[in-house]
Amino acid sequence: MSKWKMLTLVGCDQPGIVARITSALYETGAQLGEASMMRLGGNFTIMLMVKSEHTIEQLNQSIEPVVQDMGLASSFQTIEASLHQHEIPDSIITVYGADRPGIVAKATTSLLEAGYNITDLDSDVAGSEAEPIYIMQIEGIAAQGMEALEQAIEQIKSEGVNVDMTPIDVMIG
Amino acid sequence: MAVLDILKYPDEALKQLSEPVVQFDDELHSFLVNLEETMRAGPGGVGIAAPQVGYFKRIAIVDVSSKPKIKHNGCMILINPEIKTWDGMKVGREGCMSVPDYTGNVIRAEKITLQAYNARGEQQDYECTGYEARAVQHELDHLDGLLFLDRLVSRRTDLFKRKTYQKK
Numbered sequence: 001m002s003k004w005k006m007l008t009l010v011g012c013d014q015p016g017i018v019a020r021i022t023s024a025l026y027e028t029g030a031q032l033g034e035a036s037m038m039r040l041g042g043n044f045t046i047m048l049m050v051k052s053e054h055t056i057e058q059l060n061q062s063i064e065p066v067v068q069d070m071g072l073a074s075s076f077q078t079i080e081a082s083l084h085q086h087e088i089p090d091s092i093i094t095v096y097g098a099d100r101p102g103i104v105a106k107a108t109t110s111l112l113e114a115g116y117n118i119t120d121l122d123s124d125v126a127g128s129e130a131e132p133i134y135i136m137q138i139e140g141i142a143a144q145g146m147e148a149l150e151q152a153i154e155q156i157k158s159e160g161v162n163v164d165m166t167p168i169d170v171m172i173g
Numbered sequence: 174m175a176v177l178d179i180l181k182y183p184d185e186a187l188k189q190l191s192e193p194v195v196q197f198d199d200e201l202h203s204f205l206v207n208l209e210e211t212m213r214a215g216p217g218g219v220g221i222a223a224p225q226v227g228y229f230k231r232i233a234i235v236d237v238s239s240k241p242k243i244k245h246n247g248c249m250i251l252i253n254p255e256i257k258t259w260d261g262m263k264v265g266r267e268g269c270m271s272v273p274d275y276t277g278n279v280i281r282a283e284k285i286t287l288q289a290y291n292a293r294g295e296q297q298d299y300e301c302t303g304y305e306a307r308a309v310q311h312e313l314d315h316l317d318g319l320l321f322l323d324r325l326v327s328r329r330t331d332l333f334k335r336k337t338y339q340k341k
């Protein structure tokens with residue numbers, strides 16, 4: 001069985017969540033892997049890879065005092081995972097438009113059909129309550145080549161969405 | 174000729190300041206051959222600095238000519254290089270042979286002019302822009318014991334574009 005677990009944590013944003021959770025895990029001898037932590041709609045969310053010999057029950061016990069005290073929702077899942085396997089994205093795509101149902105589904109479906117492999121997606125709703133706008137940034141790999149990707153971009157554009165693609169040319173030296 | 178071993182962070186030697194070259198002799202020439210071979214052996218490597226192979230002299234090689242559609246000076250052997258002017262700023266993605274499995278965003282000058290000696294000890298002037306300017310700045314940082322990790326900016330900063338503000 002994999003020693004890696006994925007910890008998901010959600011709660012009201014407040015100072016000290018990361019410090020207290022990671023300290024509690026550190027004290028059990030756990031090792032941390034890749035993590036993504038961000039504020040979404042006023043909530044603090046964490047996805048954190050944790051490597052530990054302990055069971056999920058034991059890990060839950062170790063963070064329980066912090067979880068209770070800070071009113072968080074948490075869960076560990078056993079995952080198959082490994083580190084040092086980053087794939088280098090070759091493009092960044094920006095999508096924005098009036099917030100309307102289906103915009104994300106349409107854009108990502110067109111990209112999927114072009115063989116686009118998303119490595120990172122980050123989206124936001126901005127504007128105002130009355131006139132929300134949707135902004136999305138995607139990084140990924142054009143597995144079927146830039147031409148297929150450019151065609152997908154044109155197709156998304158034709159549906160009235162503002163979309164733009166910039167190649168990422170990583171300099172390695 | 175030989176491909177040299179690349180020092181990898183967290184090797185503290187990478188943080189060391191490199192010394193100027195004083196003798197342009199055969200030893201230097203054979204080192205340059207090996208350094209260039211090491212750069213070309215690395216996957217996608219367009220630049221290398223002497224301290225990356227544990228030789229703490231102010232020597233770097235940059236060659237971005239394999240990249241399509243960019244301005245470049247061919248293969249630049251940069252000995253005791255010095256950047257004279259910096260112009261503009263741009264975020265771009267960098268990786269490093271001394272920092273495997275990580276790429277990150279770094280702000281660099283878009284256009285630089287520099288002076289350096291070549292293998293024969295002759296002073297040369299260069300003007301570099303864009304990708305090549307980025308590579309030169311990355312390599313020269315190595316001579317001062319700096320890694321691109323020391324200059325990371327947020328991954329969520331998307332300043333790749335230098336748009337002409339026109340509706341397409």
Ligand SMILES: [Zn+2]
Nearest residue numbers: 173269270271
């Ligand atoms: Zn480097």
